[in-house]
Amino acid sequence: MLVIDDLTVRIAGRTLIEDASARVPPGARVGLVGRNGTGKSTLFNVITGDLAAESGTVEIPPRWRIGRLAQEAPNGPEPLVEVVLKADRERTALLAEAETATDPHRIAEIQTRLADIDAHSAPARAAAILAGLGFSAADQLRPCAEFSGGWRMRVALAATLFEQPDLLLLDEPTNYLDLEGTLWLQDHLAKYPHTLIVISHDRDLLDTAVNQILALDAKKLTLYRGGYSDFERLRRERIVLDQKMIKKQEAQKKHLQAFVDRFRAKATKARQAQSRLKMLARLEPIAALTIDDVREITFPAPEKLLSPPIIATDDVAVGYDQRVVLSGLNLRVDNDDRIALLGSNGNGKSTLVKLLAGRLAPMQGKVTRAANLKVAYFAQHQLDELTPEGSPYDHVRELMPDQPEAKVRSKVGAIGFSGQAGNTLVKSLSGGEKARLMLGLATFSAPHLIILDEPTNHLDIDSRGALIEAINDFPGAVVLVSHDRYLLEACADRLWLVAGGRVAPFEGDLDDYRKIVLSGEKPNETKPPQIDRAEARRAAAEKRAETAPLRKRIADAELKIAQLNRQLGKLDATLSDGALFTTDPARAAELSKTRANVVAAIAQAEEDWLAASSALESA
16 A cells, blocks of 8 residues: 655745645555646655655555656667567566576576566567557567657657556656557556556546546645546535535634624623633634636637638648658538547648648649638647747737737736736746647637647646637637547547548547557448438537536526625624624514525525536536
């Protein structure tokens, strides 16, 4: 069992974790969640011993092997499969010793141990892991140095998984994967035989691969049973319960204080007043869960929608230099489209989005674009194009050189950097803040089509939720490339499969695609269930529309709760005057009755809010 007891960790004078405790049982698969910057990776460093805690302890069984994804990608002349096999240090050492051992007894011990650890099937297991992460049989025999940094990080992940440590620590393992690799990893982790703790902002992974959630919130650790959806539901219920308890305690405090203030000076009531003072002192404050508001993401709507189709391709071939990557493209994009691109990395998804964005010219065929079409294109590599010494204000000012200061500041605030945050240098921004800034700059001109290539890598779960709302509220067209299945399911109503040098509609859904990927079949060689495309798009649009009343119901409930709380505050202020009960007992009684009704109304409004929130989550 992993035992964290009264742990306090400070970095550069800032307390990230304070008096936190948790117990992770053997064999548990745990998702470690929390906002960016709360200290999740720091906790991993403490567990591995790379960082000392200020106080408290982390206890790990002495025989446990700890495995963590390497910070640097492997590089060298060895074939990929050999790099992965070397991760099992015991097997490597035993095989090396077997080559030189001469003592018959030692040779027997070595061979027995090799059989115990199933060493002879290791090459097949290593190959299966590499294949699941997107490496073909030919790729596995190529030198590691021939691959790019992102692909070599996949090799590092494969080596960590192959080692099968007793405690596996994974920090955002899907960042270097495509959707296909992510689906395989979810399935692999769901069957992991030892203890697993994974930091991830991928809701689908946290719902399918783990059975417990360890939440780092307000510098404390809380362990919940179930996946992320269960955690969210339990957390909402606890927030409502805490708020009720806090209000109840505040009412009790006011009642006790009113008695003390009224009777403290009377000799006959002095003892009762002192007793109530002691009761006040014993009332422990309720530590409610903190609720940090998430800055919304908004995409400016185009001034007017264009006549469809906004893009159409006619027998187009596209590629680089003389190499054709995709051919025979006969595609159409309309104003209200939500298109997700499927297909493993290297099949041409980036090539297709560059063609749609106008950044790559067709090698043959014709691309027709609507007049005055504006396209916004966001890709992860564009984060490197931001000026490190510039601020969000500086970047927006470049796009609005002749506009007054107030207008520029307003636009900077609309992107998500209001007040002093707009003057923060880019080099000091987190990855999520840079992504927000780049999204704002990319969509600055109110485009008709937004192309998003892996937009979620640096966004936490709540920010991804804000991105989903922004996409669904945007009246124009959106084309998505993402390994986040939850995002695709929430936004996309059309799926295009990019495979074998072609692009074709995928008529199944993401569950069908997941089954195909995990079965090892080639998606373009299968025939998924046929469904009516128009009907599917209409159903998806209706699904998006039906959440609007739920969002309004939640907003109405929040407004009502706020109004009732203000009314309750005024009533409590009036009733706190002890003289009222003597000078005007009838009015005091009436106000007390009104207060009881308001408290009941607040409780009902909170129940409505919780029910609507649960319904929205289910939808």
